[in-house]
Amino acid sequence: MLHNTMAQGALRRTDERTGALQGTITELLTMDDPRKRFAGVMSGLDVQYDLGAGHLLLGRRMPDLDLVTANGPLRVFTLLHDAKPVLLNFGEPGGLDITPWVDRVQLIDAEYVGLWELPVLGAVTAPIAVLIRPDGYVAWVGDGTDTGLRDALTTWFGAP
Numbered sequence: 705m706l707h708n709t710m711a712q713g714a715l716r717r718t719d720e721r722t723g724a725l726q727g728t729i730t731e732l733l734t735m736d737d738p739r740k741r742f743a744g745v746m747s748g749l750d751v752q753y754d755l756g757a758g759h760l761l762l763g764r765r766m767p768d769l770d771l772v773t774a775n776g777p778l779r780v781f782t783l784l785h786d787a788k789p790v791l792l793n794f795g796e797p798g799g800l801d802i803t804p805w806v807d808r809v810q811l812i813d814a815e816y817v818g819l820w821e822l823p824v825l826g827a828v829t830a831p832i833a834v835l836i837r838p839d840g841y842v843a844w845v846g847d848g849t850d851t852g853l854r855d856a857l858t859t860w861f862g863a864p
Contacts, residue, residue, distance in 0.1 A: 708745055744823035759845035760828045766836045767822060771814040780836070783810060787838045789861055791853075793846075795832040800850055804864030805857050809835075835860075 715726055732738040744750050753763035768781045783790045789809045793800050797813040820830045833846030835856055844856035858864065
């Protein structure tokens with residue numbers, strides 16, 4: 705963020721060289737990819753918390769996908785309105801057991817058809833499950849097993 709703030713400050717100068725740079729930046733922002741990247745960086749969507757190695761989604765803001773659930777269609781961010789963590793299961797319904805945390809974490813079996821696209825990064829491989837913190841950032845990504853899920857649940861939402 706500091707780097708981005710310094711760059712924006714530099715672009716506010718009024719000398720001839722900065723004017724030339726402003727023109728170049730303005731031209732770049734007429735193109736889709738650079739405009740999306742700049743918008744993502746300026747709004748903080750490039751932030752990735754260091755939660756260890758793993759899927760590119762780990763530690764990043766969860767995209768607001770249109771999901772299909774047993775209760776009908778809904779968007780991911782509507783699940784965050786109650787400031788409660790969400791475990792989205794895109795695998796076999798009932799395949800994840802969070803019984804000790806059921807009073808603290810919403811478990812939603814869902815489907816999503818489409819490309820998983822993250823701001824700034826672009827397309828990523830679709831995960832089998834994601835644990836989303838109440839702030840919308842991904843705390844755990846499942847690859848078909850629940851390896852690490854209990855640890856993530858305990859770390860973020862307390863002991864079972």
